[in-house]
């Protein structure tokens with residue numbers, strides 16, 4: 023099949039402290055490419071591989087994009103495809119999207135995640151280290167390596183364990199932020215809070231965790247949640263927005279306890 | 282080359298305690314004066330970095346990904362073994378030890394494996410304490426399942442995402458230490474050299490993949506936890522970035538490389554769909570708990586699988602291995618699939634595939650039960666193939682998945698270079714010639730949480746902290762070498778892309794050193810690889826410059842190393858004149874079953890670099906079996 027691609031090319035990294043969108047985007051622009059040897063069985067990233075091989079042969083620098091596992095679990099990949107983070111298939115990362123989801127002759131617009139907290143590094147690659155920094159502020163149980171009690175000493179009701187798992191399945195790709203018109207990270211941070219609060223091991227530090235994560239999230243420049251639920255719609259792991267409710271409740275609870 | 286494994290004396294059950302007692306300790310107040318460099322942030326690396334930081338050492342940790350959470354341990358699906366015996370089904374540390382030694386076809390070091398089995402129980406406790414959401418049953422206790430090569434249920438799991446959940450546990454512990462200032466994390470940073478000063482590992486040279494800067498990091502010890510080398514085959518289930526570079530450069534600086542020919546071809550992967558294929562996707566081995574493997578009895582049978590009647594199907598694993606059936610270990614199941622396809626019984630357009638069928642399990646347990654067990658795997662399968670495994674069998678074929686070989690280490694996980702420790706898949710130690718399912722996560726975490734943090738003290742206690750700094754001439758020389766190499770790669774401007782070379786190498790490796798190997802093919806490979814390498818350095822085309830993010834340049838460096846390493850792998854395969862585990866030499870077989878030669882090959886082969894791969898010298902560490910009797914490995 024044939025496709026026409028419009029891909030964001032940007033060789034200079036965004037300035038994190040840029041005042042205007044122009045400065046943030048530097049030399050970025052959409053560039054058009056035609057590709058006529060696409061197989062419907064290719065993944066979206068394999069299609070970009072093919073494009074890159076052609077570009078290199080022609081002496082043009084290939085399109086930079088993040089990827090690693092190519093099986094939907096590492097969270098490295100992620101681009102906005104025709105305006106939708108990770109493209110048209112529900113519950114699917116960019117690396118798991120296949121070209122059979124597009125029709126022959128399709129026009130495809132490919133852009134990086136766009137958020138103030140995620141400056142572009144090059145082309146389709148953005149810097150998501152803000153997520154790591156949020157996690158460092160408390161998305162863990164403060165336990166050292168050593169000899170904790172036997173794993174079965176504290177039973178955890180299956181329903182709680184399942185809820186914790188549903189939140190813990192987040193791959194940290196950043197699609198939720200990219201999809202949100204406020205570039206909010208509430209789904210990501212909510213998933214962390216929700217994972218731990220449903221487990222007895224995680225409940226010991228629940229107040230500090232809720233407070234610290236919310237503060238860190240604000241400091242990184244992520245926006246606020248205005249209940250659009252775009253995040254849930256694009257999340258490749260289909261993390262439910264109830265985790266945001268969990269986070270809000272935990273945050274309030276922490277506030278009340280503080281007073 | 283000194284290959285003394287320094288195994289502690291005494292009965293096997295007491296060896297690890299003895300070693301911990303014998304080791305010199307570093308005074309708690311002095312720990313902060315020592316700096317340890319950890320390369321890699323997967324299970325082994327993240328666990329080691331976090332645990333050493335908790336003990337008080339200064340740690341610097343490096344990963345090539347944009348975040349430590351993305352290391353490829355994350356993709357492990359099935360589970361993690363531990364000898365908890367929660368099921369009361371006869372499991373024990375001894376049985377896990379025995380199964381692992383046997384599963385590795387008697388080519389692993391007993392003492393290391395025993396320690397692994399011992400520590401396995403602590404790993405589960407540790408992970409639960411961190412909040413890892415393992416699967417639980419209705420009593421709220423941890424659930425287990427069985428896995429290939431074992432007849433007990435000792436595998437703990439978190440749906441089909443066990444590696445992810447365990448890695449996020451280790452990443453959380455690492456993040457906590459980053460926050461505490463004990464670990465300095467360097468993302469998008471690739472190790473390109475090991476720096477050895479007076480025979481000791483004292484630092485690394487890295488390239489910042491964003492700015493292009495090549496710089497030195499000095500430390501008092503180095504831990505490599507950089508994973509396996511499966512991508513030497515181009516197509517594998519590894520992540521695209523997985524590479525041998527760190528281990529290979531360490532090898533070139535003097536670290537012995539052990540058993541490179543031990544590669545694991547996993548039986549259940551989604552078959553190749555075309556030339557564009559960039560990687561292969563594993564379908565967890567756990568599927569073989571309920572799925573039945575078969576091929577049509579008639580060659581080139583093109584009927585849709587559901588129309589092939591029962592008596593025209595060959596459930597070949599059940600037929601050949603009645604006691605283990607579909608749960609036969611990986612090497613055996615892969616070989617059996619290859620044998621079926623070689624006979625023309627393979628299915629699908631390419632004839633390179635077999636069926637994995639859930640029809641009977643769905644009839645017995647219901648679709649919902651199967652969905653609860655494997656939902657995410659079925660989903661992944663249908664996404665990739667556009668077929669529905671609930672209504673028609675999956676098509677599967679073996680693919681390169683794991684590498685048992687790696688840098689040689691002694692009992693303390695120290696390589697032949699003092700001060701260089703190697704953990705996880707990057708070392709060779711525990712799996713012999715074949716790894717059992719659900720043992721990789723166990724080993725990575727055992728090395729990272731429990732072994733390296735303990736044994737490294739024994740080394741550091743004898744070292745003056747901060748003895749070498751980054752200004753030492755050895756660092757300057759290495760930086761210059763790396764910079765020159767980058768310049769060279771960029772200046773060739775030939776006609777072929779890096780991927781074209783990588784694919785060409787992969788094809789040689791797969792055809793001549795894949796699931797079955799023979800002398801003639803290996804000799805051909807040993808002629809073709811150096812020729813390809815020579816072409817690479819003459820004709821590769823890498824655009825852009827070295828001072829920006831340049832993915833082709835990164836890849837070029839890795840493929841250049843694979844082009845050297847592949848030759849060593851083939852040499853090792855040629856020299857090992859026996860069949861064992863994942864290494865199958867056609868000349869040594871009994872009707873398709875591997876024939877080991879214990880008399881001549883019950884040893885670890887360790888290669889010493891001598892300036893060129895073709896001159897590498899093969900040394901031997903003899904394996905002593907005092908607790909397990911060498912036997913023909915039968916799963917019949």
Ligand code: FES
Nearest residue numbers: 090092097099117
């Ligand atoms: S590349 Fe890992 S999730 Fe897409």
